[in-house]
Amino acid sequence: MSSHPPCAAWAEKLALRREDLSPSDREALDAHLAHCTICQQAQEDYHFLDAMLRALPPPSVKPLPRLSLLLEARELTDVPLPELKGVDAERLPRRSNQPHASRSAARGRSRKLFPILAVACILLLFLAGGMFRAMTNVARSSGTALFTYRGQVDFVSAVAWSPGGLLVATGNWDKTVSVWNAKTGDVLSTYTGHSELVDAVAWSPNGRYIASGSWDHTVQLWDAFSGQPIWPYPAYQGAEVSSLAWSPNGRYIAVGSWDRTVKVWDVSTEKPVLTYTGQGEFVYAVAWSPDGRYIASAGGNNLVMIWDALTGMTHMICSYPLGYPVDALAWSPDSQEIAIAGRAKTVQICNVSNGKNVLTYAGHGAEVDAVAWSPNGKYIVSGSWDHTARVWNAKSGATILIYQGHSDIVDAVAWSPDSKYIISGSWDRTAQVWKSGV
Amino acid sequence: MGYRTEDGSPLGREDIDPSLSVDALVVRAQNGNQFAFEALYTRYSDQINSYLSRMVGNDGVGCELTQEVFLKAWSALPGLRSPEFFVRWLYRIALNCARDYQKRLKHVRMVPLDTSSEGGAEFSVQGPEEGVENAELVQIALSHVSPMYRSCLILYVIEGLPQQQIAERLNIKEVCVSKYVSRGKEELRQIYHQLLRGQGRVQMKGRRGR
Numbered sequence: 001m002s003s004h005p006p007c008a009a010w011a012e013k014l015a016l017r018r019e020d021l022s023p024s025d026r027e028a029l030d031a032h033l034a035h036c037t038i039c040q041q042a043q044e045d046y047h048f049l050d051a052m053l054r055a056l057p058p059p060s061v062k063p064l065p066r067l068s069l070l071l072e073a074r075e076l077t078d079v080p081l082p083e084l085k086g087v088d089a090e091r092l093p094r095r096s097n098q099p100h101a102s103r104s105a106a107r108g109r110s111r112k113l114f115p116i117l118a119v120a121c122i123l124l125l126f127l128a129g130g131m132f133r134a135m136t137n138v139a140r141s142s143g144t145a146l147f148t149y150r151g152q153v154d155f156v157s158a159v160a161w162s163p164g165g166l167l168v169a170t171g172n173w174d175k176t177v178s179v180w181n182a183k184t185g186d187v188l189s190t191y192t193g194h195s196e197l198v199d200a201v202a203w204s205p206n207g208r209y210i211a212s213g214s215w216d217h218t219v220q221l222w223d224a225f226s227g228q229p230i231w232p233y234p235a236y237q238g239a240e241v242s243s244l245a246w247s248p249n250g251r252y253i254a255v256g257s258w259d260r261t262v263k264v265w266d267v268s269t270e271k272p273v274l275t276y277t278g279q280g281e282f283v284y285a286v287a288w289s290p291d292g293r294y295i296a297s298a299g300g301n302n303l304v305m306i307w308d309a310l311t312g313m314t315h316m317i318c319s320y321p322l323g324y325p326v327d328a329l330a331w332s333p334d335s336q337e338i339a340i341a342g343r344a345k346t347v348q349i350c351n352v353s354n355g356k357n358v359l360t361y362a363g364h365g366a367e368v369d370a371v372a373w374s375p376n377g378k379y380i381v382s383g384s385w386d387h388t389a390r391v392w393n394a395k396s397g398a399t400i401l402i403y404q405g406h407s408d409i410v411d412a413v414a415w416s417p418d419s420k421y422i423i424s425g426s427w428d429r430t431a432q433v434w435k436s437g438v
Numbered sequence: 439m440g441y442r443t444e445d446g447s448p449l450g451r452e453d454i455d456p457s458l459s460v461d462a463l464v465v466r467a468q469n470g471n472q473f474a475f476e477a478l479y480t481r482y483s484d485q486i487n488s489y490l491s492r493m494v495g496n497d498g499v500g501c502e503l504t505q506e507v508f509l510k511a512w513s514a515l516p517g518l519r520s521p522e523f524f525v526r527w528l529y530r531i532a533l534n535c536a537r538d539y540q541k542r543l544k545h546v547r548m549v550p551l552d553t554s555s556e557g558g559a560e561f562s563v564q565g566p567e568e569g570v571e572n573a574e575l576v577q578i579a580l581s582h583v584s585p586m587y588r589s590c591l592i593l594y595v596i597e598g599l600p601q602q603q604i605a606e607r608l609n610i611k612e613v614c615v616s617k618y619v620s621r622g623k624e625e626l627r628q629i630y631h632q633l634l635r636g637q638g639r640v641q642m643k644g645r646r647g648r
Contacts, residue, residue, distance in 0.1 A: 005624055005628075006624070011620050011624065012616050012617060012620040014620070015616070015619050015620035015622075015623045015624075016616055016619065016620070017594075020600075020601065020616075042624075042627070045627050046623050046627065049576065049623065049626055049627060049630060050595050052572060052573060052576040053576060053580065053591070053595045053596050054595065054596060055573065056492070056573060056576065056577060056596070057573070058484075058488060059487055059488055059491035059497040059500055059501065060497045061491075061497040061498050061500070061501040062484070062487065062501065063483050063487055063501050063504045063505050063508075064505065067475065067476055067479040067483075067505075067508055067509075067512070071472065071509070071512060195614070196586070215584070240584070
């Protein structure tokens with residue numbers, strides 16, 4: 001089996017059933033196949049895999065033969081069902097008219113009494129513990145949202161603050177990027193050019209353009225104010241795009257992808273000028289050093305590769321705890337250190353000149369998915385699966401503020417250029433602007 | 439055994455003829471007739487189970503998700519405005535359940551394939567085992583294809599649905615189906631190829647899998 005992909009112009013037709021093609025398409029495809037061995041091979045492979053897929057044995061585990069058993073079990077436990085997408089919730093009546101509902105409710109009440117009492121006791125204990133911690137903890141556990149943006153209908157996976165400080169961009173799982181005023185929430189433009197979720201968003205240093213990367217395998221460059229594409233066609237990366245970063249001079253964009261490479265694209269020609277393959281794993285994070293010399297990349301393994309942005313030569317390797325992938329990176333403004341966040345629930349600061357770990361921040365209770373270094377260099381904000389964002393001192397690691405305004409994973413964070421505000425994007429489908437407290 | 443609702447409409451099992459149309463069953467189920475919904479469950483649970491098992495690459499999980507899908511469907515059924523859209527609506531719920539499951543996967547540490555497949559090659563023999571191994575490889579490869587492409591592949595290749603129906607079930611444009619099938623097939627081919635060569639440290643894309 002060869003691994004050469006088929007000719008781009010014929011790939012779609014090759015994959016379809018013959019009866020789905022028009023007679024003229026069939027004829028043209030046959031003519032092409034007569035002299036293209038790569039497409040012939042691809043077609044043979046597709047036929048083979050199709051046959052294998054159709055011959056897969058049926059699932060070895062079958063659902064319960066009668067749903068009523070499940071329904072009864074659910075009524076006994078009375079667990080509320082998760083919200084359904086695409087269903088008009090207001091029209092959902094309660095099924096209290098079912099005759100067995102009252103009987104099972106009566107049975108359920110007595111069974112529920114004990115667990116409720118137990119839960120109440122545990123809550124009281126937690127409350128007492130929480131009050132004690134609140135009195136003894138120096139970190140403020142509040143932080144109020146100045147503005148909550150709810151313009152997206154799915155998870156917010158990327159945020160970026162414009163260099164001018166007035167606008168923010170949020171990339172969403174609903175396949176769009178919204179550009180809006182950070183103070184008023186007025187939407188300036190919405191970019192809808194992607195066909196899959198948007199996982200990375202970055203403003204050009206001059207604040208005019210936005211580059212967005214998506215799981216549709218493309219990077220697209222567009223005007224932040226009008227939403228009009230700047231590149232005539234999207235830049236294909238080869239796999240899902242997970243991260244991107246502009247060079248400080250605005251001439252290049254580094255793009256990290258699940259194809260295990262980082263490609264550096266020339267903005268003016270829309271051509272890749274460098275492909276870094278040293279990562280050897282899915283790339284989840286890319287960051288360009290503020291002095292422009294190095295690019296840091298990390299992903300499916302615990303290694304953070306610091307490499308020369310011009311030559312692609314590896315300069316230094318920083319390590320995150322073994323076995324834990326890295327999800328986010330942030331350079332210090334002086335380009336001397338890099339903050340590494342990942343699934344070990346910690347953020348590590350690594351000195352890029354000697355690769356040594358300078359500080360480990362372990363304040364989060366779950367994986368850390370986002371990190372950003374304040375423009376003044378003094379603080380770091382990190383967002384986590386524990387639903388909080390934490391602002392902490394980059395030198396001492398002391399927690400300054402715990403932001404608890406989100407009700408789900410905090411997947412993206414960014415500082416305002418004056419270091420006074422932070423925007424955080426979350427799987428609770430909101431992006432929130434709040435005071436950094438520093 | 440029959441029940442009677444407050445408004446006096448019959449809710450008995452005898453009211454349910456298994457040969458009733460889907461629309462009729464849906465309407466009865468919307469009125470609270472559990473037996474009608476049971477009939478729908480009997481009719482579609484295997485189909486949904488097969489779809490979900492292929493989507494998540496695990497028969498046990500697929501089965502659990504199938505039950506979750508029908509529980510959700512039962513709860514939300516009164517909100518379904520057009521009974522004729524029941525099947526595509528069911529698939530939408532199934533797709534959402536598969537996506538939710540894959541989001542939760544991030545919490546699960548996957549064992550890299552190479553650690554489980556390293557060594558032992560010298561003991562392999564030619565025989566019927568090879569066919570089983572191939573099927574397993576295809577199943578593993580399928581579970582690593584990008585979720586939307588995977589969904590299209592399952593419906594197009596395994597279930598043999600026309601493109602229009604796939605578009606309706608997945609809520610995508612019809613023109614996208616052929617693109618996704620094409621990309622899915624090529625992804626499947628590349629992953630299968632990697633697995634065959636034993637080089638593919640094909641790591642689960644569980645991180646933020648959709």
